[in-house]
Amino acid sequence: MESQSDFLISSPDKIFSKLSVLLKNKNLLTARNSENSASFVTTVLEVDKNAKTFICDGCDEELTEQMLISRKIYFRTEYMGALVTFDTPHVTKTKHQ
Numbered sequence: 111m112e113s114q115s116d117f118l119i120s121s122p123d124k125i126f127s128k129l130s131v132l133l134k135n136k137n138l139l140t141a142r143n144s145e146n147s148a149s150f151v152t153t154v155l156e157v158d159k160n161a162k163t164f165i166c167d168g169c170d171e172e173l174t175e176q177m178l179i180s181r182k183i184y185f186r187t188e189y190m191g192a193l194v195t196f197d198t199p200h201v202t203k204t205k206h207q
Contacts, residue, residue, distance in 0.1 A: 122159075122162065123159075125196075126157055126159040126164075128194070129154060129157045129164050130157050131189065132153075132187065132189065132194070133153075133154040133155070133156070133157050133164075135189070137153065137154070137188075137189060137194075138151050138152070138153060138187060139151070139152050139153065139154070139166065139185045139186065139187040140152075140185070140186045140187070141166065141177070141185050142183070142184045142186070143180035143182070143183055143184075144180055144181050144182040144183070145176070145179075145180055145181070146176070148173055148177075150168075150169035150173055152166040152167050152168070152169070152185075153166060153167055154166050155167055155206050156206065165204065165206050167206070168203075174203060177201055178201060178202075178203060180201075181199065182197050182198070182199050183197060183198050183201055184196075184197045185197065185198075
């Protein structure tokens with residue numbers, strides 16, 4: 111039987127490819143912080159492979175501030191029946207055009 115680690119990807123090219131699929135398909139993701147499990151539903155708005163960033167839509171100001179100071183943000187969605195999870199140790203507030 112295959113273990114979960116058999117499905118993990120760590121290559122930046124593959125990660126940005128998967129983020130681009132989520133963007134193209136407008137998948138809804140749940141974003142949750144590591145401190146108090148506050149969460150919100152979001153979508154990927156932009157993927158920038160060169161800057162190694164992706165932009166997702168935000169939430170209300172109070173929750174945004176909690177996310178900004180969180181040690182880690184966890185993202186979760188499903189794509190074609192497969193569970194997709196990833197995390198990031200750092201988020202930055204920005205304005206998207």
